[in-house]
Amino acid sequence: MTELRAQLSEWQAAAERVLPRWWTKALAGVLVLIGVALPFITGSQSGFLNGTIVAIAYAVMALGLNVVVGMAGLLDLGYVAFYAFGAYCAGWFGSGFFFGLHVHVGVAPTLSHAIGIHLNIVLILLAAVVICAVAGVIIGLPTLRLRGDYIAIVTLAFGEIIGVLAVNGQSIHVGGGMTLTAGNLGISAIDQPWFPGVGSFSLLDLRPWYWLIFAILLIVLFVNVRVRDSRLGRAWVALREDEVAAVSMGIPLVKTKLMAYAIGAAFGGMSGAFIGAYNTQVNAGQFQFGFSVFIVAMVVVGGIGSIWGALAGGLLLGYINNYLIPDVLNDLPSRFGLHFQLSSVSFGIFGFLLVLVMVVRPQGLFPERRRTLEMTGEVAALDAELGAEPEAGNAI
Amino acid sequence: MRHPLRARLANVGHVNTTTITPSPPVMAARPVAAALAAARQYVGRWGLIVALLALPVYYGINDLVSGYQAAVVAGHPVIHHDLSKLGFNFAEGLSDGAIWALIAIGYTLVYGIIELINFAHGDVFMIGSFTAVGMWSVLGLSLTTSMLGVIGGLIVALIISMLTTGTLNVLIEKVAYKPLRSAPKVAPLITAIGCSFILQNVGLLWRGGSQQSVNDLLGSQDVVFTVAGVPILRGYLLAWAVTIPLVFGLSWFISRTRPGKAMRATAQDPEAARLMGINVNSTISLTFLLGGMLAGAAGLVYAVYETQVWYFQGFRAGLFAFTAAVMGGIGNVRGAVLGGLIIGVIQSLSDERIGPQWTEAIVFAYLIAIMVLRPKGLLGEETREAG
Numbered sequence: 160m161t162e163l164r165a166q167l168s169e170w171q172a173a174a175e176r177v178l179p180r181w182w183t184k185a186l187a188g189v190l191v192l193i194g195v196a197l198p199f200i201t202g203s204q205s206g207f208l209n210g211t212i213v214a215i216a217y218a219v220m221a222l223g224l225n226v227v228v229g230m231a232g233l234l235d236l237g238y239v240a241f242y243a244f245g246a247y248c249a250g251w252f253g254s255g256f257f258f259g260l261h262v263h264v265g266v267a268p269t270l271s272h273a274i275g276i277h278l279n280i281v282l283i284l285l286a287a288v289v290i291c292a293v294a295g296v297i298i299g300l301p302t303l304r305l306r307g308d309y310i311a312i313v314t315l316a317f318g319e320i321i322g323v324l325a326v327n328g329q330s331i332h333v334g335g336g337m338t339l340t341a342g343n344l345g346i347s348a349i350d351q352p353w354f355p356g357v358g359s360f361s362l363l364d365l366r367p368w369y370w371l372i373f374a375i376l377l378i379v380l381f382v383n384v385r386v387r388d389s390r391l392g393r394a395w396v397a398l399r400e401d402e403v404a405a406v407s408m409g410i411p412l413v414k415t416k417l418m419a420y421a422i423g424a425a426f427g428g429m430s431g432a433f434i435g436a437y438n439t440q441v442n443a444g445q446f447q448f449g450f451s452v453f454i455v456a457m458v459v460v461g462g463i464g465s466i467w468g469a470l471a472g473g474l475l476l477g478y479i480n481n482y483l484i485p486d487v488l489n490d491l492p493s494r495f496g497l498h499f500q501l502s503s504v505s506f507g508i509f510g511f512l513l514v515l516v517m518v519v520r521p522q523g524l525f526p527e528r529r530r531t532l533e534m535t536g537e538v539a540a541l542d543a544e545l546g547a548e549p550e551a552g553n554a555i
Numbered sequence: 556m557r558h559p560l561r562a563r564l565a566n567v568g569h570v571n572t573t574t575i576t577p578s579p580p581v582m583a584a585r586p587v588a589a590a591l592a593a594a595r596q597y598v599g600r601w602g603l604i605v606a607l608l609a610l611p612v613y614y615g616i617n618d619l620v621s622g623y624q625a626a627v628v629a630g631h632p633v634i635h636h637d638l639s640k641l642g643f644n645f646a647e648g649l650s651d652g653a654i655w656a657l658i659a660i661g662y663t664l665v666y667g668i669i670e671l672i673n674f675a676h677g678d679v680f681m682i683g684s685f686t687a688v689g690m691w692s693v694l695g696l697s698l699t700t701s702m703l704g705v706i707g708g709l710i711v712a713l714i715i716s717m718l719t720t721g722t723l724n725v726l727i728e729k730v731a732y733k734p735l736r737s738a739p740k741v742a743p744l745i746t747a748i749g750c751s752f753i754l755q756n757v758g759l760l761w762r763g764g765s766q767q768s769v770n771d772l773l774g775s776q777d778v779v780f781t782v783a784g785v786p787i788l789r790g791y792l793l794a795w796a797v798t799i800p801l802v803f804g805l806s807w808f809i810s811r812t813r814p815g816k817a818m819r820a821t822a823q824d825p826e827a828a829r830l831m832g833i834n835v836n837s838t839i840s841l842t843f844l845l846g847g848m849l850a851g852a853a854g855l856v857y858a859v860y861e862t863q864v865w866y867f868q869g870f871r872a873g874l875f876a877f878t879a880a881v882m883g884g885i886g887n888v889r890g891a892v893l894g895g896l897i898i899g900v901i902q903s904l905s906d907e908r909i910g911p912q913w914t915e916a917i918v919f920a921y922l923i924a925i926m927v928l929r930p931k932g933l934l935g936e937e938t939r940e941a942g
Contacts, residue, residue, distance in 0.1 A: 228741075232741075234741050234744065236748075301923055301926055301927045302926075304930070305926060305930060307740050307741075308670075308671070308672045308740065308744050309926065309930065311672070311744060312672065312877065312881070312922065312926075313922070313923055313926050315874070316874075316919035316920075316922045316923050317919075317923065319874070319915060319916070319919050320915075320916045320919050320920060323912070323913065323915050323916040323919075324916065326912070327912050327913065327916075448870070449752070452748055452752065455745065455748070456749075459745055463741070499760055503759065503764070504756040504759065504760065506752045506755070506756060507752055507753050507755065507756025507757070507759075509749075509752060510748070510749040510750065510751065510752025510753040510755075510756070511749065511752075511753055512749070513745055513746060513748060513749030513752075514730075514731050514746045514749035514750060514753070517731075517735060517738075517742050517743075517745050517746045517749070518730075518731065518734050518735065518746065521735070521738055521742050
């Protein structure tokens with residue numbers, strides 16, 4: 160294994176000698192171009208393009224959660240709350256749901272006299288970012304004194320409370336006969352995004368949707384990389400590694416942790432607002448704990464703390480969930496004479512993946528270097544140490 | 556019999572003794588800060604207790620002052636001004652709470668010994684319910700079986716489901732937690748969530764995706780006797796009859812037997828325990844076995860008492876029981892029982908008076924309140940995680 164690794168790094172060094180210094184930038188540029196050109200290959204209506212759009216939206220969420228879980232080391236099991244806030248932003252500010260109001264900013268001419276609040280998709284995304292950042296700080300506040308799995312439980316509780324609020328929001332009145340949410344009926348007929356010069360998006364042509372979420376992905380990736388390499392990113396790592404040492408070195412604990420929650424939540428909200436608009440409805444039933452775990456699984460499978468891991472994990476599980484399981488492998492059990500569809504046990508499959516990755520390769524598929532050392536270096540050393548311990552003969 | 560299973564470091568070798576002690580308030584220099592610190596201490600001591608008393612006291616006063624509708628006779632509502640409705644809430648809550656207490660003990664034992672929230676525990680409880688219900692049909696229990704036959708059959712089903720869930724819990728520990736004992740703590744937590752989802756989907760394939768009614772073997776809603784206007788149902792008696800002996804038996808086991816002593820020693824300091832010749836691995840397995848067996852017993856009681864089972868019941872039960880364990884002080888068996896009973900009463904009050912659709916939110920709000928006000932719980936000591 161070490162020989163293989165040495166060989167690989169030798170090859171990498173050789174390749175870097177040959178290539179000019181700007182080759183990473185060139186590679187990134189080529190990848191972006193391929194990304195932009197993708198819908199011309201797949202066609203404007205294919206199930207694959209649909210799967211790709213949703214997978215990218217999930218990858219954006221995974222990137223957001225990676226800030227909280229990976230970089231800052233705060234295990235957040237209530238991430239679905241930000242999905243909910245984001246999706247409800249799309250519902251509240253882009254449909255006729257608040258029928259007592261007439262607000263129109265930058266929407267298609269056909270909507271300019273419709274009832275309700277109708278904002279341009281860019282404004283909706285910004286609103287989702289702001290609302291989710293505030294919600295992230297509120298959820299983060301009670302966890303500041305806690306650590307480890309207690310944080311996980313408090314965030315989980317918050318996520319569940321938000322889910323219950325969404326389902327029961329029909330009975331919460333906000334005045335004028337309007338309610339907070341439409342519960343399990345769902346807020347439906349959310350506006351299609353509209354841009355001047357482009358016109359309204361439509362579900363008959365998925366390409367504009369793809370380019371919109373691709374642009375969001377690029378922005379989120381850029382922010383992620385810049386934040387990781389900033390003073391704030393280093394503060395997160397320091398807090399994650401040793402809180403007491405970091406605080407005594409002068410890192411502001413409250414501000415740093417809350418920034419992690421706010422930034423992670425903002426990305427989740429962006430993606431949630433996009434998914435809300437893309438589905439053209441927001442249904443309270445979709446905000447379940449299982450979704451939080453789904454996003455955690457993306458981060459874990461990709462490699463906790465690694466931006467490229469979160470991106471890869473998000474795309475991978477997004478494709479598995481939205482393309483591979485429902486479209487390709489769904490009748491697999493029936494071929495073995497079993498009477499169920501694979502999509503009904505998709506969460507079991509993700510659970511299995513979580514266990515498998517954690518036991519076999521805890522650093523994930525595309526690990527960050529520092530995390531690899533943490534997850535495997537110590538484990539290997541300890542295994543060697545504990546291996547000397549006799550298993551039998553020391554009964555109670 | 557004071558045996559708080561105080562947890563120390565699970566990850567042997569990865570020693571990271573970062574205990575944050577609250578800095579002593581600087582009295583003379585900053586009187587405002589000192590006052591704030593004193594206020595915070597006061598809130599920490601009494602806040603949770605006040606929050607817990609708020610619901611029953613409010614509804615008790617409400618019942619006494621404005622009364623409640625007890626029945627409708629000839630089209631006219633009969634208004635009572637007494638506490639028997641509150642008493643009914645308490646009786647129901649204490650029997651629901653007995654089930655949560657059994658599950659909560661499993662959380663608290665495991666957390667005490669390896670500092671892991673065993674997320675799969677609620678789903679182990681669900682598998683216990685399913686096993687028990689499966690055993691009824693194997694044993695041929697139905698509504699026409701005689702009372703003696705039902706009781707005998709239930710005892711057999713109880714033993715089998717306890718053995719099943721105990722074994723299952725040990726298996727989960729071997730496969731998913733043991734390889735990660737020295738990894739960072741987030742790793743076993745994530746595998747625990749993974750196991751929880753796997754078990755849920757096993758349940759989904761086993762009995763389908765919707766709530767399933769099962770035979771009401773005992774007539775769990777039949778009133779046995781009435782105490783001060785509060786009807787005591789058969790289901791309540793069953794919950795207490797199973798829970799009380801099990802809790803006392805477990806207490807005895809932990810405080811009096813050699814394996815119990817080994818459990819306490821491992822909880823306090825696994826490394827020192829190993830140096831003293833205790834087999835830490837088998838002690839941890841034993842802990843999982845006991846926790847799983849209690850969850851299996853709770854599963855049977857739940858199936859008989861609620862007369863319906865569902866693959867998703869374990870999720871809610873698990874979170875309620877975890878809240879109970881934290882409320883009582885995690886790592887503390889008596890605390891888990893107390894917490895379970897309190898959660899049961901909160902649930903029953905909320906179900907009846909606020910609306911069952913809000914119950915989850917209210918219990919979770921209490922969970923957050925505990926974390927903010929008193930992370931060590933009612934009977935617990937400071938833990939490294941929560942302190």
